[in-house]
Amino acid sequence: MKIDPEDNRASLRRKWGVPLGVATGVAALSVAAVAVFSGVGDAKPLLASPAGNPAGTGSPSPSPSTPSTPHGSKSAGAGSSPSSAPEAPAPDAFSITSSRTTPIDAGTVAKILSSCLGADASRYHAVVAVRTPxxxxxxxxxxxAVNSADQYVQCESKGDKGNSPDSPPTFINNRLWGTGRTIEYFDSVSQPDGKGQHLMLGAGHYASGIAKITISYGDDPKEYPARMAGGAFVYAAAVSPGTPKPDPHYSGPNPYVHAYNAAGKEIYSQKKDPQFVDES
Structure with missing residues (x-):
């Protein structure tokens, strides 16, 4: 599920739940919650460029979903027969047109945190700050950003203004861990850009022993490196929906987190995590 913190629109494409220890007393807090996605499968890592972005980003990466079953037409007493109309792609077909992020300068970061955290901003220092593609x-x-108690906050930005969908902003800490407590999930959001694409972005925390984090989208096995620093990771992507055009509630493909150790071995895959398996 991906939640737009501005108007609380949600795409209930996967079942999810907040652990009982977290759910108690949460009703009065912000309804903008961590994104939890499900699925099965395996993937191979895409090597990052020295800048931390996948080689070749910025050019379309077609990601077709499983073709839909051809439509049939019925005539009286003749059963069903294939239609002569061309086969339409699955509604969730998409392509990642870019996953390239760029650093935000220190002065702007300070303004973003100030508007996001108010008087508490001075207690935090940014570990990852990027512009989306x-x-x-x-x-x-x-x-x-993180404070001296190792509590993280996530602030989305527009220009030099920031906001957090969480109340308090530190609500993301220990809210949801993947199986094995290797990856902790913060907020993940999606919103159309008004020009035919969708912006997807999210963040999280990683435990020690992880050297690389990548993100795959939907059924496409290609993985895109996330930005990592100070125990936090951030990812962002520009998504171009396929045809036919998605419904008004389309929120993009599900992102999946993959984690690798220094030897390049995958030690965590959200696609294989039992608590994210699709039960619908």
Whole structure:
């Protein structure tokens, strides 16, 4: 599920739940919650360029879904027969047109945290701060910061203004861990850019022993490196929906987190995590 913190629109494409220890007393807090996605499968890592972005990003990466079953037409007493109309792609076909992020300068980061955290901003220092590959009406970047108690906050940005969908902003800490407590999931959001694409962005925390984190989308096995620093990771992507055009509630493909150790071995895959398996 991906939740737009501005108007609380949600795409209930997967079942999810907040652990009982977290759910108690949460009703009065922000309804913008961590994104939890499901699925099965395996994937191979895509090597990052020295800048931390996948080689070749910025050019379309077609990601067709499983073709839909051809439509049939019925005539009286003749059963069904294939239609002569061309086969339409599955509604969730998409392509990642870019996953390239760029750093936000220190002065702007300070303004983003100040508007996001108010008087508490001075207690935090940013560990990851990037502009997204495209801008939506509400977001064009994300900043993850941490305080001396190792509590993280995630602030989405628009220009030099920041906001957090969580109340308090530290609500993301220990809210949801993947199986094995290797990856902790913060907020993940999606919003159309008004020009035919969708901006997807998210963040999280990783445990020690992880050297690389990548993100795959939907059924496409290609993986895109996330930005990592200070125990936090951030990812962002520009998604171009396929045809036919998605419904008004389309929120993009499900992102899946993959984690690798220093030897290049995958030690965590959200696609294989039992608590994210699709039960619908």
């Amino acid at each position: 495209i801008a939506s009406p509400d977001w064009d970047g994300v900043v993850v």
